[in-house]
Amino acid sequence: MSLVACSPQVFRVRASLQQTASRRSQCTISPKVFSISPRSSRNATITWRRPRSETALLAAAADLEATENNNTRNEGGANERGQNKQNGRGRRGAVGGSRKDPKPKRDNAYTIAYKLADQKGEIDVGALLNKAELDAYQVSSVLTNLRKWRAHQRSLEVLDWAQKNPNLRNNIIHYNIVINMLGQGGKWQQAENLLNELKANAVELQVFTYGAMSVAYAKGGELDKARALLVEMREDGLEPNAVVYGGILAALERSKQVDAARALFAEMRAGGVAPNAILCNTLLAGYARQGRWEEARALLEDMQREFGLRPDTISYSCLISACAKAGEFEEALKAFAAMKAADVPRDKVVFTALINACVAAGRREDAMDVYHAMVAGGFEPNLYTYTTLLKSFTRAPSSTTDPDAEIAEASALFERMEAAGVVPDDMAYATLVDVYAKHGDWHGADKVVERMRVAKVRPSVITYTSLISAYARDGYWQGACMALRAMREEGVRPNMRTYTSLISACERGGQWDKAKELFQEMKEEGIAADEVTYELLISVCEKAGLKSERSDLMGEQNRLRQLRGKPPPR
Numbered sequence: 001m002s003l004v005a006c007s008p009q010v011f012r013v014r015a016s017l018q019q020t021a022s023r024r025s026q027c028t029i030s031p032k033v034f035s036i037s038p039r040s041s042r043n044a045t046i047t048w049r050r051p052r053s054e055t056a057l058l059a060a061a062a063d064l065e066a067t068e069n070n071n072t073r074n075e076g077g078a079n080e081r082g083q084n085k086q087n088g089r090g091r092r093g094a095v096g097g098s099r100k101d102p103k104p105k106r107d108n109a110y111t112i113a114y115k116l117a118d119q120k121g122e123i124d125v126g127a128l129l130n131k132a133e134l135d136a137y138q139v140s141s142v143l144t145n146l147r148k149w150r151a152h153q154r155s156l157e158v159l160d161w162a163q164k165n166p167n168l169r170n171n172i173i174h175y176n177i178v179i180n181m182l183g184q185g186g187k188w189q190q191a192e193n194l195l196n197e198l199k200a201n202a203v204e205l206q207v208f209t210y211g212a213m214s215v216a217y218a219k220g221g222e223l224d225k226a227r228a229l230l231v232e233m234r235e236d237g238l239e240p241n242a243v244v245y246g247g248i249l250a251a252l253e254r255s256k257q258v259d260a261a262r263a264l265f266a267e268m269r270a271g272g273v274a275p276n277a278i279l280c281n282t283l284l285a286g287y288a289r290q291g292r293w294e295e296a297r298a299l300l301e302d303m304q305r306e307f308g309l310r311p312d313t314i315s316y317s318c319l320i321s322a323c324a325k326a327g328e329f330e331e332a333l334k335a336f337a338a339m340k341a342a343d344v345p346r347d348k349v350v351f352t353a354l355i356n357a358c359v360a361a362g363r364r365e366d367a368m369d370v371y372h373a374m375v376a377g378g379f380e381p382n383l384y385t386y387t388t389l390l391k392s393f394t395r396a397p398s399s400t401t402d403p404d405a406e407i408a409e410a411s412a413l414f415e416r417m418e419a420a421g422v423v424p425d426d427m428a429y430a431t432l433v434d435v436y437a438k439h440g441d442w443h444g445a446d447k448v449v450e451r452m453r454v455a456k457v458r459p460s461v462i463t464y465t466s467l468i469s470a471y472a473r474d475g476y477w478q479g480a481c482m483a484l485r486a487m488r489e490e491g492v493r494p495n496m497r498t499y500t501s502l503i504s505a506c507e508r509g510g511q512w513d514k515a516k517e518l519f520q521e522m523k524e525e526g527i528a529a530d531e532v533t534y535e536l537l538i539s540v541c542e543k544a545g546l547k548s549e550r551s552d553l554m555g556e557q558n559r560l561r562q563l564r565g566k567p568p569p570r
Contacts, residue, residue, distance in 0.1 A: 109138045113145030116154045125157045140173050147181040155181055156190070170203050176212055183216025183247075191216040192225075205236060211243035218251030226251055242273055249282045258286040262295075275307050277315070284318035291325030297335075311342070317350045324357035329366075332357035348379045356388050364392040383425060386417040390431040394438050403439040410435045426452075430463040437470035442479065445470040461492050468501040475508035496527050503536045512544040531557060 112132055115123060134142065139162050146155045155178045162168040175194055182191040195213055198205060210233050217226035226248045233240055245268045252261035265283050269275065280303050287296035296319045303309040316339040323332035336354050339346065351374040358367035371389060374381060381389075393410040414432050417424060429452045436445035445467050452459055459467075464487045471479040480502050487494060494502075499522045506515035519537060522529060534557035541550035561567070 109141035110145055113142045117149040117151040126161055129161050136168055136171055143177040152185055170201050172203055176208050180212035183212050186219040188216040188220035207238050207241055214244045214247035218247040223251050242276055246279055253282050253286040258290055261286050277309050281314045288318040288321035291322055293322040293326045293328050293331055296322040313345055313347055317353050320353040324360050327360050329357050329361035352385045359388055359392040367392050383422050387428045387431055393435045407439055426457055426460045430466050433463055433466040437466050440473050442470035442474055461495055465498045465501055472501050472505035477505040477509035477511050480505035500533045507536045507540045512540045515540045
């Protein structure tokens with residue numbers, strides 16, 4: 001029934017709602033927030049619908065409460081007037097008798113959850129819940145809403161209150177909701193405590209309980225505990241489902257145990273659990289991380305042929321990323337073309353993965369073409385996209401390359417990124433510093449680091465190492481040592497690459513004593529040298545005519561090669 005055909009009172013209710021809402025949040029009450037339908041000429045039913053914005057939510061909840069209270073008072077007045085009529089008296093002539101107070105309105109589950117989540121520590125949880133007189137279903141609704149707002153502590157307090165109520169204690173659904181919430185938040189210890197409570201109280205566990213707990217263990221990186229759940233489930237006569245397997249599979253993928261993830265996937269299929277798109281994409285992400293593009297492609301084909309699944313955007317982006325990691329540029333292009341032919345939507349992640357494949361194959365022009373196609377398609381490149389493009393300029397220039405032109409192009413791309421509203425982070429700055437370093441322009445690299453400080457971006461060890469590398473290319477060992485001093489002042493700890501670049505600067509500058517001093521510092525800090533470091537030190541000794549030191553260093557280098565299973569150099 002349209003509002004136009006409603007009674008005058010309905011119009012007054014709507015007007016009241018709009019006035020109150022405008023005073024609180026300047027939002028208009030629309031049918032998306034409230035649905036008003038009259039049941040009689042005297043009363044209107046107001047049905048609440050969840051508004052989309054938080055501002056509308058606050059206004060809607062407050063206005064609904066005020067309007068319902070107003071309607072209750074109107075009902076009381078109407079009843080009183082009806083009674084007075086039966087007694088033969090008008091409202092003005094009523095003598096004796098008093099108006100009956102309406103029954104206090106109780107908060108609904110959503111309102112209670114909102115109060116609990118909003119008030120933090122300034123509310124008596126027990127008093128609020130006791131007043132509401134909640135049943136088991138309403139407690140589940142409160143906990144579900146608290147889960148949406150990630151109010152972990154409040155949920156535990158509600159569960160503790162329910163445990164003290166004989167009619168609500170040991171409710172497996174309540175525990176499942178809270179365990180799921182804690183698991184998603186990475187709080188596996190608290191989730192495990194609740195699971196142990198259930199076992200201690202001899203509550204029969206459900207598959208969902210194990211699934212929520214497996215997610216909790218997976219998020220916390222507790223793989224052994226997650227695997228033990230599979231055994232425990234079967235001992236309880238329950239078979240793991242896709243949720244249980246999915247939690248463990250995700251943990252294996254995050255910990256880079258792709259072979260173990262693949263074995264678990266095969267075990268799941270053998271156990272009769274049908275793979276879904278999420279499980280397949282999880283395993284595909286593991287393949288992408290290690291550049292196992294052939295296995296990724298085979299799984300993508302299995303999704304369509306054996307599992308009856310349609311690969312989505314994530315599936316194809318994982319395959320393209322796997323190809324990029326392996327340097328298989330042509331295969332990445334084939335995957336991108338197959339994605340287009342299958343009419344699978346492309347997003348910025350897919351375009352960025354293809355750009356990464358182009359950069360890994362040293363095809364900067366193709367990478368820029370993909371970038372322009374991405375922008376033309378209405379996809380805004382993100383920080384990772386721009387950083388990946390900048391990396392294409394960090395390759396050592398060839399004899400036909402114009403260093404100044406490449407630096408200018410990289411700088412223009414960096415400025416385009418800033419103009420697009422993308423704020424560069426340390427990695428983006430470090431990549432630009434590396435561009436200058438690879439092209440032998442330490443003056444430009446120095447200016448980028450100063451630009452970082454102005455932007456209040458703290459240089460990391462990667463940035464400083466790139467800067468020292470720029471100094472090393474020109475043999476400017478003094479500048480390299482000053483950069484090392486600045487690192488220590490800012491609390492940035494050098495790594496093996498940092499020291500190798502420093503020793504390289506000393507090697508080019510003919511500073512054996514300084515190189516020896518840096519090598520000793522490196523040992524004292526517990527940083528192991530690699531073969532490149534030893535080669536640089538040996539070169540310094542050769543230039544300085546230090547045969548004894550050179551012999552000692554060659555002996556250390558041979559021992560290092562033996563430890564790594566490599567033959568000594570000829």
